[in-house]
Amino acid sequence: MSLRLTLRQWFRSAWPPFVAVLLFVGTWEAAVRYFHVEAWILPPPSAIAQEASRSAGSLWMHTLSTLRLTLLGFVIGSAVGLIVACALHLVPLLKSALYPLLILSQNVPTIALAPLLMIWFGFGLLPKIIVITLVCFFPVAVSAMDGFAQTDRTMLNYMRMIGANRMQIFRKLEFPHALPSLFSGLRIAATYSVMGAVIAEWIGAQKGIGYYMILQKSAFRTDRIFAAIVIVVALSLLLFLLVTLIEKLAVRGGRRSGEVREGGERR
Amino acid sequence: MNTENEREKERRAAGSGTVGGSGADEAGQKGQTAQRSAAYSGAGAEAPAQERSTYGAGKAETPGRRGQTAPREAGAAHASGRLEQAGGSGAPVKLELTGVHKSFGGRKRPLPVIGGVSLQVREGEFVSLIGPSGSGKSTLFHLIGGLLQPDSGQITLDGRVINGERGHIGYMPQQPALFPWRTIEDNVVLDREVGGSPRREALDEARRWMERAGLGGFERAYPHMLSGGMQQRAAFVRALLSPQELMCLDEPFSALDAFTRSEMQSWLLDIWEETRRSVLFVTHHIEEALLLSDTVYVLSGRPSAVLRRIEVPFPRPRREEIAESAEFLALRRELTGLMKEEQRRARAADSAAGSRR
Numbered sequence: 001m002s003l004r005l006t007l008r009q010w011f012r013s014a015w016p017p018f019v020a021v022l023l024f025v026g027t028w029e030a031a032v033r034y035f036h037v038e039a040w041i042l043p044p045p046s047a048i049a050q051e052a053s054r055s056a057g058s059l060w061m062h063t064l065s066t067l068r069l070t071l072l073g074f075v076i077g078s079a080v081g082l083i084v085a086c087a088l089h090l091v092p093l094l095k096s097a098l099y100p101l102l103i104l105s106q107n108v109p110t111i112a113l114a115p116l117l118m119i120w121f122g123f124g125l126l127p128k129i130i131v132i133t134l135v136c137f138f139p140v141a142v143s144a145m146d147g148f149a150q151t152d153r154t155m156l157n158y159m160r161m162i163g164a165n166r167m168q169i170f171r172k173l174e175f176p177h178a179l180p181s182l183f184s185g186l187r188i189a190a191t192y193s194v195m196g197a198v199i200a201e202w203i204g205a206q207k208g209i210g211y212y213m214i215l216q217k218s219a220f221r222t223d224r225i226f227a228a229i230v231i232v233v234a235l236s237l238l239l240f241l242l243v244t245l246i247e248k249l250a251v252r253g254g255r256r257s258g259e260v261r262e263g264g265e266r267r
Numbered sequence: 268m269n270t271e272n273e274r275e276k277e278r279r280a281a282g283s284g285t286v287g288g289s290g291a292d293e294a295g296q297k298g299q300t301a302q303r304s305a306a307y308s309g310a311g312a313e314a315p316a317q318e319r320s321t322y323g324a325g326k327a328e329t330p331g332r333r334g335q336t337a338p339r340e341a342g343a344a345h346a347s348g349r350l351e352q353a354g355g356s357g358a359p360v361k362l363e364l365t366g367v368h369k370s371f372g373g374r375k376r377p378l379p380v381i382g383g384v385s386l387q388v389r390e391g392e393f394v395s396l397i398g399p400s401g402s403g404k405s406t407l408f409h410l411i412g413g414l415l416q417p418d419s420g421q422i423t424l425d426g427r428v429i430n431g432e433r434g435h436i437g438y439m440p441q442q443p444a445l446f447p448w449r450t451i452e453d454n455v456v457l458d459r460e461v462g463g464s465p466r467r468e469a470l471d472e473a474r475r476w477m478e479r480a481g482l483g484g485f486e487r488a489y490p491h492m493l494s495g496g497m498q499q500r501a502a503f504v505r506a507l508l509s510p511q512e513l514m515c516l517d518e519p520f521s522a523l524d525a526f527t528r529s530e531m532q533s534w535l536l537d538i539w540e541e542t543r544r545s546v547l548f549v550t551h552h553i554e555e556a557l558l559l560s561d562t563v564y565v566l567s568g569r570p571s572a573v574l575r576r577i578e579v580p581f582p583r584p585r586r587e588e589i590a591e592s593a594e595f596l597a598l599r600r601e602l603t604g605l606m607k608e609e610q611r612r613a614r615a616a617d618s619a620a621g622s623r624r
Contacts, residue, residue, distance in 0.1 A: 152444070154440055154441075154442045154444040155444045155446060157414070157440065157444075158438060158440050158444045159461070160412070160414050160433060161408075161409075161412040161413075161414065161433070161436065161438040161440075161515075162433075162434065162436070162437070162438055162457075162458050162461055162509065162511075163413070163433040163434015163435065163461065163462075164434075164461045168461055172446075172457070172460070172461070173446065176446070176448045177446075177448075179448070251448065252448045252449075252489065
């Protein structure tokens with residue numbers, strides 16, 4: 001389990017998609033040049049990179065602002081999701097009452113609520129955090145509840161046989177057992193939270209990548225919008241990796257979410 | 268009075284070669300010899316000699332703990348007695364099932380699974396249950412473990428009714444059921460943790476036993492790094508460290524290959540003869556039952572009841588070689604015949620029930 005070994009493994013699985021991205025960017029560059037596409041419709045990657053480095057200062061400022069918002073929203077949203085999941089799991093009556101409603105509520109497009117939230121809560125931090133929370137909380141809550149519900153029957157039986165009480169079963173068995181599942185929910189929530197932040201900024205903000213994109217759209221600066229998109233992707237990736245890293249530290253005993261499914265340890 | 272009692276006890280233990288047990292427990296004991304009852308009256312207790320046969324479903328008197336000195340004495344007797352003697356017919360009764368019934372399914376068409384099982388596990392005795400597959404052995408364990416309530420009948424532990432109460436047994440399930448996110452040593456102390464005892468102390472003892480179980484050096488390993496046999500040994504150590512005296516082992520070796528299985532049997536024999544815990548062991552492996560047990564109960568098919576109770580006569584400590592003795596082979600043949608017949612009968616009954624539906 002040395003770090004070097006995991007790095008090498010990581011490298012081995014990382015180079016094929018890396019090459020694919022390089023090929024994609026190369027094709028894009030060649031196609032734009034060959035077909036003489038207008039820069040305001042589709043700028044070549046090289047031009048986007050040049051523009052990004054020219055306006056690095058302001059991009060950095062907006063990125064930091066979005067990152068702060070995203071992290072705050074992600075943490076709050078995930079915490080709410082986890083708390084809801086625990087509460088519904090531990091109180092079966094609550095679950096049977098609220099779980100169907102929770103599923104139904106996902107048919108309401110959260111993004112569409114954003115303008116409403118702006119009206120109610122103004123243009124400050126609060127409505128943006130609420131948007132991100134609404135987006136994050138569902139995948140976390142559902143994956144955690146799934147994880148709790150899929151607790152290994154033989155282990156559960158064992159805990160009951162030796163006389164463990166409800167809280168002991170939850171703390172010592174169900175919660176750690178659900179961690180891989182919880183983390184797959186957190187990974188989804190991490191990428192969603194970046195999206196939530198950008199959309200919240202589109203609707204009302206004075207800074208942030210979303211605000212920057214709206215600004216550049218009205219100026220038809222396609223290259224800058226592309227630069228902003230790259231940053232959004234990078235932010236998503238960063239959060240995704242962060243969650244994966246935390247998972248590595250938190251989930252022990254050779255059962256990361258991917259491996260569990262392959263190994264058939266849990267069906 | 269106190270010292271006199273202890274001396275008396277020592278004398279008895281030496282004289283009869285059986286576990287003395289506590290004066291209190293013995294007062295309610297069944298089936299003692301006349302000589303032993305005499306010893307009790309000497310110690311100031313009244314112990315009506317009772318025949319096993321008269322002692323059945325209508326259990327009239329439950330032994331209560333008497334006197335203030337009794338609990339302490341019980342502990343002393345327990346510690347010294349354990350090492351000397353297989354829980355012979357004289358040791359106090361640990362677990363007792365009396366006419367236990369259990370059915371599943373609705374009220375309209377109940378499916379009786381347990382149909383009046385009565386059995387006893389004495390302190391320090393190794394008792395096996397064998398029976399055809401589907402004879403409700405696991406259900407019986409769930410009843411003893413308190414996961415299920417019997418429809419009728421009584422389950423008593425140390426003379427106290429524990430119907431539907433959890434947390435009175437150490438348990439080793441069919442699958443090792445080690446928690447994959449815990450290291451082996453953390454897994455092994457789980458019972459203690461749930462029982463609320465200090466972790467440090469539990470870990471010290473766990474490490475000692477793991478060494479004895481051939482798990483030395485694997486304390487910090489995770490279960491998936493261990494072989495099936497090692498995982499089962501870890502699961503056994505976990506049950507062994509349970510604060511509860513009675514251990515229930517539910518077909519613990521059924522998932523192992525034949526070679527590992529016989530290795531595990533002799534390992535279990537060694538460890539058990541050293542610790543002398545009260546064990547209830549479920550298996551469908553006749554030879555395994557005979558090799559390990561003091562008493563074997565043969566269960567019938569559904570709804571299961573005790574077909575026969577066999578006391579295994581071989582002295583302790585035992586070696587695997589006894590499996591080649593003529594007496595062993597005769598017992599095995601007898602049991603195999605019984606089981607085959609029962610399996611046939613159970614299957615016939617099942618298919619008859621199937622065609623009725």
